[in-house]
Amino acid sequence: MGRFRFLTAGESHGKGLVAVIDGMVAGLPLSEDYIAQDLKRRQAGYGRSARMKIEQDKAEIISGVRHGLTMGSPISLLIWNRVWEDWQEIMSVAPIGKKIQPITTPRPGHADLAGITKYGVEDIRLILERASARETAARVAVGAVARRFLNEFGITIHSHTLSIGKHRAKQPRSINWKQVEKSPIRCADATAEKAMMAAIDDAKAKGDTLGGIFEVIAAGVPVGLGSHVQWDRRLNGQIAQAMMSIPAVKGVDIGGGFSTAGAKGSQTQDVIGTSPKGAALPWRRATNNAGGIEGGMSNGEPIVVHAAIKPIATLGKPLPSVDLRTGKKAEAHYERSDICVVPAAGVIGEAMLAIVLTGAMLEKFGGDHLKETWVNYKNYTGSAYSRKRYATS
Ligand SMILES: Cc1cc2nc3c(=O)[nH]c(=O)nc-3n(C[C@H](O)[C@H](O)[C@H](O)COP(=O)(O)O)c2cc1C
Numbered sequence: 001m002g003r004f005r006f007l008t009a010g011e012s013h014g015k016g017l018v019a020v021i022d023g024m025v026a027g028l029p030l031s032e033d034y035i036a037q038d039l040k041r042r043q044a045g046y047g048r049s050a051r052m053k054i055e056q057d058k059a060e061i062i063s064g065v066r067h068g069l070t071m072g073s074p075i076s077l078l079i080w081n082r083v084w085e086d087w088q089e090i091m092s093v094a095p096i097g098k099k100i101q102p103i104t105t106p107r108p109g110h111a112d113l114a115g116i117t118k119y120g121v122e123d124i125r126l127i128l129e130r131a132s133a134r135e136t137a138a139r140v141a142v143g144a145v146a147r148r149f150l151n152e153f154g155i156t157i158h159s160h161t162l163s164i165g166k167h168r169a170k171q172p173r174s175i176n177w178k179q180v181e182k183s184p185i186r187c188a189d190a191t192a193e194k195a196m197m198a199a200i201d202d203a204k205a206k207g208d209t210l211g212g213i214f215e216v217i218a219a220g221v222p223v224g225l226g227s228h229v230q231w232d233r234r235l236n237g238q239i240a241q242a243m244m245s246i247p248a249v250k251g252v253d254i255g256g257g258f259s260t261a262g263a264k265g266s267q268t269q270d271v272i273g274t275s276p277k278g279a280a281l282p283w284r285r286a287t288n289n290a291g292g293i294e295g296g297m298s299n300g301e302p303i304v305v306h307a308a309i310k311p312i313a314t315l316g317k318p319l320p321s322v323d324l325r326t327g328k329k330a331e332a333h334y335e336r337s338d339i340c341v342v343p344a345a346g347v348i349g350e351a352m353l354a355i356v357l358t359g360a361m362l363e364k365f366g367g368d369h370l371k372e373t374w375v376n377y378k379n380y381t382g383s384a385y386s387r388k389r390y391a392t393s
Helices: 032-043 112-119 125-131 135-152 177-182 190-205 237-244 258-264 342-365 368-383
Strands: 005-009 016-022 028-030 059-063 069-070 075-080 154-162 213-219 248-255 273-276 284-285 303-309 318-324 330-331
Touching: 005 125, 005 135, 016 135, 028 135, 028 368, 032 135, 032 342, 075 112, 075 135, 112 125, 135 154, 135 342, 154 177, 154 190, 154 342, 213 330, 213 342, 237 248, 237 342, 248 258, 303 342
Parallel strands: none
Antiparallel strands: 005 016, 016 075, 028 069, 059 075, 154 213, 213 303, 248 303, 273 284, 318 330
16 A cells, blocks of 8 residues: 555444545645535446435545645545434444344355354344445545546546446447436446346346446546556556455456457557657557556556446345354345446446556655645656657767
8 A cells, every 4th residue: 555545434324434545645625515526426326225315425524624725634534324313223332232133144245154254243234234335435535535636637537337237338439428427327328228227127126136347437647657567566456456346346357358368469459659749648559458558557548447246145036045043044134225336336436546546646746735746747747758758869
């Protein structure tokens, strides 16, 4: 973990979620309203549970910001859980003097069974409360802070839904992000969108769930974030870890990814050419199969990441399991649950990519005040991108 780091805390039905961010520069404009925009985007998406209508997430900034600007000190964020009102007894911090019926029928595909085995507890509630993707609300709040920083350098991050179940969106040449934001499933292809929503309805009616693939794209990333010199400094490795940490993500690839494995080298590498005069970068690529990363470093092309989300584990029609108390067959636990989380997971993917890129930007350009980082960035891009640098004497 580099200089920019964060931790989250909080249970799904506890009082709330907390995030502490360390290493952000001073002088960055930041407001609760800015963070709220991303939290709202995470809550949307056709196929989410009724909980998302109850919660109206807002992160309170508890520290690290004064008069609208970051101070360079740790930024702490607090998101209250609205559901807490109804869970005060079950999730009480203090003993309540009576026994609450434990959950003892683990859900296949969830953290339940491995968790109670590992932590030596009997009630699955103790595991599912933190394994729940409610935690990702705190990550999205952290991601919004990172996004605010990246904005200063013209770096933008978007996501869209590529597939849900068997239905795959056609990949347009350029994506209309406004349309994606309006789509109930964050899909750029209106025809596929209908089929995807119908598939979600069908899964819901059958007590089933659906997975899919989302794509995250970061544009405006300077050349040279990450490094080839050490395994843990490779940007693609850091991105893969960040994406894989999103609950229910089972696969990640970058650029052409898995599809490049079956292609020839001549079809895969992104041919290098000269940019027209006046372009920011002197060189350009004919294609972007590398997904913006070569040798563990950003190469100036958009960073393109895909993540595969498995169908989530809590089924309306529960799967067979066992009751751990009796050892007898039983239906797996059911508790209010989403049907499909691919669109929301895309927003979480944006946050994770923003966090990784912010860490990499601060590693490369340093600085304790935004102005200092900016000067370093300008000095670097001014000289590193200059055509003159390559001219032989
Ligand atoms: C936005 C989002 C919402 C989720 N909602 C649910 C849910 O309602 N029910 C469920 O069983 N899993 C849900 N999951 C997935 C579980 O959190 C995840 O499958 C579980 O923690 C086990 O981890 P694993 O699938 O990575 O192995 C959600 C995931 C995301 C990204």
